[in-house]
Amino acid sequence: MVIKKQKLEKGNIMKFAHLSDTHLGYRQFGLNEREKDFYEVFELIIDKIIEENVDFVIHSGDLFETARPSPNALLTFQKGLLRLKGAGIPMFSIAGNHDSVMRKEAIPPQVLFKKWGLKVISPINTNYMFDDVFIAGLPYYPSSQSKNLKNKLAELSQKAANHEKSILVLHQGIDKYLSFQYELEIGDIPDNFDYYAFGHLHKYIEDDFGKGKLVYPGSIDIWRTNELPDYKKNGKGFVVVDLDGPKPAVKRVVVESPRAFIDKTISYDNLEDELRNIKSTINDFDKKPIISLNITNIDIDTTDVYEIIKKELGDYALMIRPKFQLIDEEVEELINKDTSLGPKELLVEGLKEFDDESISRLAIDLYDSLSKDDNEGSEKIISDYYDNHFAIEEEKDTQTTLEEGSQ
Structure with a gap:
């Protein structure tokens, strides 16, 4: 931190790197070579971040491919984190849907690195300060918990109002950028942050929102072949954000995929x-x-x-x-x-025949959870759905009883 304070005293512009969806440990097509490719490109990105001489780094989720990363995945991240630490660059991180276990009191693998300096943003520690910059966020919330997510966002918005510069870190889908399977509508997002560091979408998106910028930096390598059109247009990599001025300036830094x-x-x-x-x-x-x-x-x-x-x-x-x-x-x-269409897209297409959106959301959330062999998380999703369903039915029955009693 001493290095950071010295840099700021010299009048350097406050800037940070934002990356997401590194999916360390992912073995595309079951190939060991593809797992190594993701490690290689992550190491290249760490090189680039240090070259950019940023003040800090934000990682907006899906750091790992699973909530139980392989030793190689853990070691690759540890090496990168220690290199950043050696350069005086702290990292702030949230858990995405891939590196989360959807059960009560479960912890993501990110917490293993807190003793090496990783700042984990969680429901317990929702915000940090870096000098005068307010950095807040939440881990991934499934659509079944959208009400809880919106309430927590409102709380963070109130806190951000007390700071001149603020950043919101989330790993969620938004209806403006996804035709299906989103957890938030664009109107659900507080509009008083300067920068919105999003993760979850693997394509690059940079958009004006509120008084600032909303950015999905995308995945660091080609996770699915349907990402190729965006890769050809925008490449893969991360962004460097300059917080000086009334609105953040975003610079795209492209890192070539190790494999064509x-x-x-x-x-x-x-x-x-x-x-x-x-x-x-x-x-x-x-x-x-x-x-x-x-x-x-x-x-x-x-x-x-x-x-x-x-x-x-x-x-x-x-x-x-x-x-x-x-x-x-x-x-x-x-x-x-x-x-x-892949299995998930076929599921979504089939669900269009149903008028009940809650059933469709339940099916998609269960698919995501079961795809990760997360049986406990799946049970939690089902339990939350039925608790909510019966609460609504009970409210309807109560209303009917009251109406009948008034006649």
């Missing part, structure tokens, strides 16, 4: 030529790429097509993910429907 992702649509008519073209570009990469192929106009057995792809590219790619579209339009439509 190739995503191409190819007609079967030109299959072999296109595969050779892809192979000729692979020599430019340091690591074997992930290749996603959408093969159209197929009029033969897809097994034969796969064998052609494997023969041409099998030794040059870490993984090949083909998707086939047959000439038969009915078959093509079926394949597209089944493969263009």
